[in-house]
Amino acid sequence: METKEIMELLTDGATRERGFAALVDTYTEPLYWHIRRMVVRHDEAQDLLQEMWVRAWRGIGKLRGGSQELRPWLYAIATNLCLSRLRRRYMWRLMALEDVGRKLAESFETSADIDADSIEARFQKALLALPTKQRLVFNLRYYDELPYAEISRITGMSENTLKTDYHYAQKRIRELMTL
């Protein structure tokens, strides 16, 4: 179903549940992968995905703007949940959010469901070496292929900052993968 159609169903109280089901059907997979890339562990990603849908359902009535607002709105909820979880998880170690990648890389290496020697694993480890916000920008642009204008609405960062971050992220990954 098209996003425009979903939005129409969501704005009418009588069809809202049907619209929400369509929304879930369309966005569960991309949002799960977005969350998983941010928090690495499957159990945590599963938990955050469900929490994200609860928040989306609660806030759906307050969503303003056209259908083009739907995707950035969902991604913004998911992103904020991820960043809050990472902050909370490492807060007691007095670790800044920007440095959590190193710890995530450790949990990545010890995950049973990951083939740590594959080239994809090396690529993910290189990603985890980036500062958290740079990693977020890279993921949204590279994997989700979102336009900078949309990433700007999700992250609250200016488009120029996003472009610079993406450029540095690519450069750093290339360096790490060439080693």
Add this chain to the structure above:
Amino acid sequence: MKDFDFDNIGKQMPYRVPAGFFDEAKQRATNVCGEHAVTGRKVILRRTAAIVSAAAVLIGAAIVGIRLLDARHTAVDPEQYYASLLSEVSDDTLEELAGNYMEEISTDL
């Protein structure tokens, strides 16, 4: 050394999910609509019950406090106090006590 080419890896990831995970996740997410509606009503009921209970406890504590203060400040009338004590003693006991008293007096004489 040759530069890394992003096209070599594309969007492949090393992460896996259990079989049937997305179907279950979608089902759980869709169930949120009904659950949240019930949860919303439950939350309101729970909050109302908590407010009523807290108010009842406060009112009860205030009444007990006022009574305790009243009791402390009320002067006790000795006549009323002994009358109330005597009213609790049966007539037979009173007669027995009176008989004992008369015996003591007559013995002293």
